Amino acid sequence: MLDIYWICLIGGVLFALVTIIFGDILGDIFGGFFDVLSMDHLDFLQPMVLVGGITVFGGSGIMLSRYTSLELIPVVIISVVISLAVSVLVYFSYVRPMKNCENSTGYSMKDLVGKIGEVSVPIPVKGYGEVVMKVGAGNTNQIAGNLEQEELPAGTRVVVGETKEGILFVFRYE
Structure with a gap:
């Protein structure tokens, strides 16, 4: 043995x-x-x-x-x-x-709903701008539209309310 x-x-x-x-x-x-x-x-x-x-x-x-x-x-x-x-x-x-603990850098646009970001390119009342959001260990820039029909200047903190066709629709974070 x-x-x-x-x-x-x-x-x-x-x-x-x-x-x-x-x-x-x-x-x-x-x-x-x-x-x-x-x-x-x-x-x-x-x-x-x-x-x-x-x-x-x-x-x-x-x-x-x-x-x-x-x-x-x-x-x-x-x-x-x-x-x-x-x-x-x-x-x-x-x-x-x-x-x-395996991590992925991939994300879905639907994962961004409810996340807080910051406007980097001003979002006009009727039009599109850009927001920067933290995703995982990095940041992502996304095209954004306005949900509340108000102009959002650069530097404004926003929350993603919904996504449609690859565009984030945001409102002011209070």
Whole structure:
């Protein structure tokens, strides 16, 4: 059984080294093969969680076999429990938070409704100007019309009330 523990430990360490050194190349070669595992209901099957669990199983099995007087079955059970505990810890402390922190710079015009911006090009009563709005980590300039039929000079803070055909319709922010 000690051989199986060593195979698990060495295999996990080699997987980690190969992933660190050749991760991008392998990702291009397999081109989305592991994306099936990243579906919402299979997140816990990420390679980091699985291989990490196998590696911990091997390492804990070796340690328990060598440094305790436990028999084979208790060593296997304790190693599996330790492996599962570490896998759960890795999943909840790393994999799941990283999935939730992915950011995108893309946005929809509908996402701008209700956002506050500032007029950069004056908006006449009947016509269009431009507003600057903060979106994510940057700013965007958008064509804007007036909802309240009043002139909005540059520097006026406004709120987006609606969007139509790629144009923001705004009103004065009070």
